[in-house]
Amino acid sequence: MSASSFRLLVKNATQVVLVCRNGEKYLTRDGMQTLAVVENGSVLIGHDGLIKAVGPADIIESQFKGAKFDNVLDASGMCVIPGLVDAHTHPVWAGDRVHEFAMKVLLSFYSICFNYCILYYMNISLSLCVREVSILTSKHLNTNNEALSLCSVVCVQLAGATYMEVHEAGGGIHFTVSHTRSATEQQLLDGLQSRLERMMRAGTTLVECKSGYGLELDTELKMLRVINSARNSLPIGISATYCGAHAVPKGKTMEEATQDIMAVQLPKIKMQIASGELQVDNIDVFCEKGVFDLNSTHCILKAGKDMGLNINFHGDELHPMNSAHLGAELGALAISHLEEVTDDGIAAMARAKTSAVLLPTTAYILRLSPPRARDMLDAGVIVALGSDFNPNAYCCSMPMVMHLACVLMKMSMPEALAASTINAAYALNRSHTHGSLEIGKQGDLVIINAPRWEHLVYQFGGHQELIRYVIIKGEVVYENAKVLNL
């Protein structure tokens, strides 16, 4: 029996979902089928923010009779899960790209009309489309000629401008780059903090945050400083990623951009990491047709790895680029997207224990064929999930990502939860401290007001009605007192 004092006791929960209980660093398909769950359980967190005990409520009660607790939460009728881990976000940016979403929606409508128009009506619907889209886009773009150039792409494609057509027409990432370059550090930090707090309220307690809307040294450093400031001012855990190769900046060739990253950006970032000005954990490249090819991606990722950064990069999203083979060869911890990964690539990732960070929101919003999660699971790949929060996929909610993973990618609810906890932590090289409720790990919990944990996945949206507490290192960082008993 122990009579010392502790930071937090969460007691009498209907379910405590540990996810795993034997120190696993990740779970592959078979291990995901039966997550470790304690019925009528309690969790004890020490003043150091680490889990000191987790198990049946009656045993915890008798074992710690006489102990003192700074805070006691009675979780009767509620469920406790590990804090959610978001393995892929682009949360530092300025500008508003709602017009791109409008274009997609508008164009799908006009493309249906277009398909059924006879020649006479077609001219009218075409000019209507030009007028409509130019009104929408000119409101949001700096100049009318940008709007017109976008409209030309958009209207030529009537069936909906693809992501890369918008990108190549100067929209997408390039639109955000121009606004992020001109934003102040404080403006970027204010935006990041409000987005991270929104993610926290949706149950995320550890999140990967990328740079990548500067594409040149000063703005990439500005973004990495902003991520550092957020790490020092918010309780949420942050894994910082340098993504200076997110796109080829306007006015440069891919070769010139690669040279600038290798000769200018990475050396400066290395110096600032060494001096303690920056903390950067991972390196990322958008390896894609029309962006960075396999050779440039290899050079940049290898240079980042040689600096001690983990590799978590965008691969095989829109075209099969053989990114999976490259990532496996380089010992990448994670490859994200993978909508177009090949069977050989999947096998290479399984052998190399390179995790697949799947992003169902982007596949959904861009109407891509969803990543083949079941083939990856069956091949033994470590599957993780991420929100891919960015101006193109504006989703802060890992519960919605888990729901989409089940509906679009046919993952089970236990697989989706493991992919959003222990496996996402693995993708960030943090599964020794995060991703499950085991003694010695960080005391990050989400308490939901439901009799079964699966409600966190099954209910779609509106999680503010379900999530009662979010806890980081044993401190309550979000409480929704309005959540009533079901």
Ligand SMILES: N=CN[C@@H](CCC(=O)O)C(=O)O
């Ligand atoms: N594909 C590249 N990067 C992001 C999108 C970034 C943006 O469109 O601003 C992604 O992962 O989806």
Ligand SMILES: [Zn+2]
């Ligand atoms: Zn991304």
